[in-house]
Amino acid sequence: MADISTPDTQAPLLVRACRGQTLSRPPVWLMRQAGRYMQAYQDMRAKYSFLELCKNTDAAVEVSLQPYKAFSTDAVIMFSDILIPPEAMGMELTFTEKGPTLPNPIRSASDIDRLIIPDPVEKTGFVMNLLNSLRQELAGDSQTALIGFAGAPWTLASYMVEGGVSKNYTHMKTMLYNDPTAFHRLLDKLAQTIILYLNAQIEAGAQVVQLFDSWGGIVSKELYREFILPYHQQVISGLNRQDVPVILYVNGSAHVLEMMAEAQPDVISVDHLTSLTEARRRVGDRFTLQGNLDPTALFAKPEVLKPMVDTLLKEGGTTGYIFNLGHGVLPKTPVENVKLVIDTVKNYSCEDSFVSVVHPAVCT
DSSP states (O other): OOOOSSOOTTSOHHHHHHTTOBOSSOOBOOTTOSSTTSHHHHHHHTTSOHHHHHHOHHHHHHHHHHHHHHHOOSEEEOOOOTTHHHHHTTOOOEEETTEEEOSSOOOSHHHHHHOOOOOHHHHHHHHHHHHHHHHHHTTTOTTSEEEEEEEOHHHHHHHHHHSBOOSSOHHHHHHHHHOHHHHHHHHHHHHHHHHHHHHHHHHHTOSEEEEEETTGGGSOHHHHHHHTHHHHHHHHHTSOOSSSOEEEEETTOTTTHHHHHHTOOSEEEOOTTSOHHHHHHHHOSSSEEEEEEOGGGGGSOHHHHHHHHHHHHHHHOSBSEEEEESSOOOTTOOHHHHHHHHHHHHTOOGGGOHHHHHSOOOOO
């Protein structure tokens, strides 16, 4: 963790938490915080298809800001999709009610050879325009951070090889087992693409970036070490991250937390199947932790939900902790419960934390 003896009170709260500083309370934002549970989002979707919404700067700005305006979240995450880079690499991408579809999936070494490593400004300039516009919108609020993001190589490869969402990942694992050299080449090409893409986001104004590996937890430790960890390390080490913290999220990460630490992000985002206490014990104090309320807890009665949030806040403390969910906000989540969670975190204080008793520090 960063030196917390001289905290930078000018940086956004989220950035300071990523650096391991002791704060008066942890920052709060939610993965998928802009989306289908909000009526304002549904109204926008009635006007635009999903991809149109991602690529129309004005519309994407509006959707990105909806949770910030409704709940005063401590961060705005740009509204986009992790599959924007594969489309820029030359793959056809469509969305239906069942999710994303890539109708011409990668099934051979020659398919991999045809993929380009795109110039992110040329091919995905709408993302950079979005970030630039969001920074302008947040110009008067120095304490709210702007988050950019990308999917990790493994998760992107899963969609590109399977052609969409998969239950068993049969095609991807067949390629992995039968032609590991080709599969590594695909992952390397994706890593190079994501490095350029995230660096362009940083240049465009992202103050924090998150690497999402939504399907990184589906393999054994051995396969994770061979096919996932090296590309996390490649991406993170390739970022221009002097002042921009990096968050690493792996869904289903209970068996690979130590390897997540080996990738050297600033923040390890913990899913809801592992407690913060266990995660801290296993990765140590060098990393800020993010997480990890079960998204389905947001469907509970308020009198049940609030104590869950309180317990998590006491467990996380106010040094090196970011409140979030263990995964994204689910469709049909009650909006009033999202507000309850965010308000509860924002009303928390350093003195409430038993962590601050064990590690006394001035709350700033």
